[in-house]
Amino acid sequence: MNNNLTSTGELANEVLPQDWGNFEHIFHPDNHHHYRNAIDTTADLVQEFLYRNTKPFSGIEAKEMKGKVQEIDLNQKLSSYSELLSEVDDIYVKHATAFHLPQYVAHLNCPVVIPALAGEILVSAINSSQDTYDQSAGGTFMERKLIDWTAEQIGYNVNGSDGVFTAGGSQSNLMGLVMMRDCFSQKRYQHNIKTDGLPPEADRFRIFVSDKSHFSNLKNASIMGLGEKSIIKVPTDERFRMDIPLLKKYMKREEQMGNIPIGIVATAGTTDFGNVDPLDDIADIAEQYNIWMHVDAAYGCALLLSTKYRSLLNGIERADSVTIDYHKSFFQPISSSAFIVKNKRELLILKHHADYLNPKEMDEEEIPAQINKSITQSTRRFDALKLWFTLRMMGKEQLADYTDTVIDLTKDTAVMIAQDPDFELLSDSDLSVLVFRYTRPDIADTDALNQFIKMKLFYSGEILVASTRVNGNFYLKFTLLNPITTTEDIHQILTKIKTHGKDFSPEK
Incomplete structure (x- = not known):
């Protein structure tokens, strides 16, 4: 087949198959x-x-x-x-x-930026797979460049760190726990879980998380064969961040029971409250115990770009690994996430060889293969291209400005709710989540009142809010991720909540 193009872009001297239709x-x-x-x-x-x-x-x-x-x-x-x-x-x-409308204030779904959508067209059409160099070529190095860039934002030494794009935060968190488990087993017992399975001591392995951490920790522990029992939930303080004195107490208690602390998962941006655990304090404890520290920054990674609020992540650079969700906080289409490790040598734990992809004799420096760093994906989309389009067209500073805008809006919204006698604000937020409820002095069942409001809003389609339970009580929840949303939009949403709240009667 002759692939020479004419000046009009048509194929010259093309001989089509008889059944080309x-x-x-x-x-x-x-x-x-x-x-x-x-x-x-x-x-x-x-x-x-x-x-x-x-x-x-x-x-x-x-x-x-x-x-x-x-x-x-x-x-x-x-x-x-x-x-x-x-x-x-x-x-x-x-x-x-x-998700792009200001009346959407429910879950962690951000509006997407146009450069990333342009990138999606190329990603889908060219359909590169990121597992090996011969399937992606430039895509391999573009992904690696973005991993290095992200590691630099975290505060890692770019020459010593590494990572890979993933399908989402839950997968990245799984990778963090697998690395935590396997590195601990190798260093403490010289036991290779990849080849030999779980050591006898694994039944006593314990991982410490806050009681407001992401549910994926429990699922991942189950998948890893450690069971949900291995996840120790540490209570949180008055701002729903991991309570450091209680963390120390719980770790000592587990040791006294004969169990073995192998790592701590800190959350930088909880789903329900948008608050950041005390990362430096947690890093101190992890270093004292000589165990792995993983930071789930799926939500809070946006702070990495902000000059105004970056200090909230102080200590993240001391973590052994970090979860990043660009599709939560970098305004990227789903999916676009990453897992980053401080010490790239640790990633060798995940490496497997296949003769048809990355045979042992392949020179990694000459022909790199991203599949060496992936835990569950062989064929993998070139999702990094969307972020490349975004950074090259918008720059870090504009993304940071979007983040600062939604955090500032959240602070203003918190004041509006706190000063309104019809509402009860449960907590402020480091990021952009507010948990609150509407109250009426004549209604004792506040849970039913707020459930009624949420369903009225949902089935009218006019406003979408989220909800959660805290200490058994039902609350409404705003998740503010849209920099276009204004305080006037919030005022209108709160007014609509009040309108439905006033219509509620226990008989309805």
């Missing part, structure tokens, strides 16, 4: 018009989604949504992209949550 959907230069039509038509629907959505959710109930999808016959193909997009609009786009 069967391949019209393959991404190929002869199908570039087909590709452009598909992209442009889809982009029109994206634009319609932006302009049409004036509230974050349609309010459709799950039963109706399920019925719409179930009635589709997947064995019957459609005739055009227009027909396809009309169908997808009806069962997805019209009811998709609009």
